[in-house]
Amino acid sequence: MPESAGPLLEAIAQLSTAPLTEIAQRLHQATRPYLDSTALVIFTEDCTGRPQKKSGTESVISQVSIAELDAVRSFLDGHETWQGRAPIGGQEHPVLALPSPTNALLVLVDPRPAAGQDAPEQDAPGQVADLTGQDVPWVVNYLWNLAAERIREKVADAPPSYLIESRAASAERVRVTAELVDRHSTTLETLLAALRSPALADDAARKSATDVAAKALVELRTLNDRTTELVEEPVATAFQRLREDLRPLTHFSGIDVQFIEPPVNGRALPGEVAHAARAIVRGLVLAMVEQPEVRRIRTQWDCDGENLLINVRDDGMGNLSTDAPSIARMAQRVEVLDGRMTMDLMQGWGADIAVTLPLDPPGRKLPDAAAWDLGERELEVLQQLAAGQRNRTIAAKLHLSENTVKFHLRNIYRKLGATSRTEAIAMAHSSGLH
Structure with a gap:
């Protein structure tokens, strides 16, 4: 070499x-x-x-x-x-x-x-x-x-911890963007109303300012829509990506993998649900393919407005083991998203697996800030964190070293039960800290 x-x-x-x-x-x-x-x-x-x-x-x-x-x-x-x-x-x-x-x-x-x-x-x-x-x-x-x-x-193949953090980050980004849109939309709409008023004399100035404000308003709405698209995926698009992922398997394995399309107008899937759903179906299909005498596998998605409903069925001998590591990993993914997975094994007729994934995060009762038992300095650091400040800025504002800020953050995460910076911010906002 x-x-x-x-x-x-x-x-x-x-x-x-x-x-x-x-x-x-x-x-x-x-x-x-x-x-x-x-x-x-x-x-x-x-x-x-x-x-x-x-x-x-x-x-x-x-x-x-x-x-x-x-x-x-x-x-x-x-x-x-x-x-x-x-x-x-x-x-x-x-x-x-x-x-x-x-x-x-x-x-x-x-x-x-x-x-x-x-x-x-x-x-x-x-x-x-x-x-x-x-x-x-x-x-x-x-x-x-x-x-x-x-x-x-x-x-x-994201681990459960990634899915949890992804969901928290997605929700926080949507919340922050929504606040920006509300605030700036109100300002721009007020500006437009004033500039369109017939009481204003300078037509040329009014038209120029109106055009600028209208363009800014459109850009702001577009940014909001784009952010929403990043954390949501149309169910039909998510299912099509699954088909593309499994296309090599259908081409080379000789097994007929059938796809029952979800309703085109079904509710959009949160990004982490779409990714997890594809990973779960891929894992189940691969587990079924490893069985002898399997000639056909059918996978179907549907939506009931609150859940993504997944069904995967094979025509094997019904010998798929519920204790197999591959099935256990899929069950863990489902559990992370507060979903349910049931397996019906029919000897001589195959396996029928149903998965239900909620589209909304499970309700989580958050304690009041007082219940977290934060010290005075820890509370100040958390408030700065909730305001979106970086460690260096927090240190400068509170006259601390960055190492001291990191020390306080570790204690804050422990007391809140948070696993990441994003989750701590979300919990702080939910308790009224901004």
């Missing part, structure tokens, strides 16, 4: 085993020997809790928004790559965008040839060299596609 191949093979190994929380950092590190960048952002709708995965300059990755990434995605328009200038993190940057077969998007901010690589000619001083098309190193595309597939794989 050539010595130069060693670092690439190591990078591939690191990406192939990367946890979701480290995928952006590892991809950024892996691509730098071939194409350097100030920041790297992955935008994937597979992760409802964390659609953005970021690495690089903090001033960029801390401010980048879904709306900005959506705008970059629109520039691709079917192309293999796109390079240009676009707002990222509130400021315009040179950007290189790469799509993937999984529909994830990779955005490289301030891309430039790595040291030792041949740089294409620049059109003007200060302009980033054109790296689109054939100039993008093939290895960068390869590493990106590997990372995108790893993300989809990890989400499909």
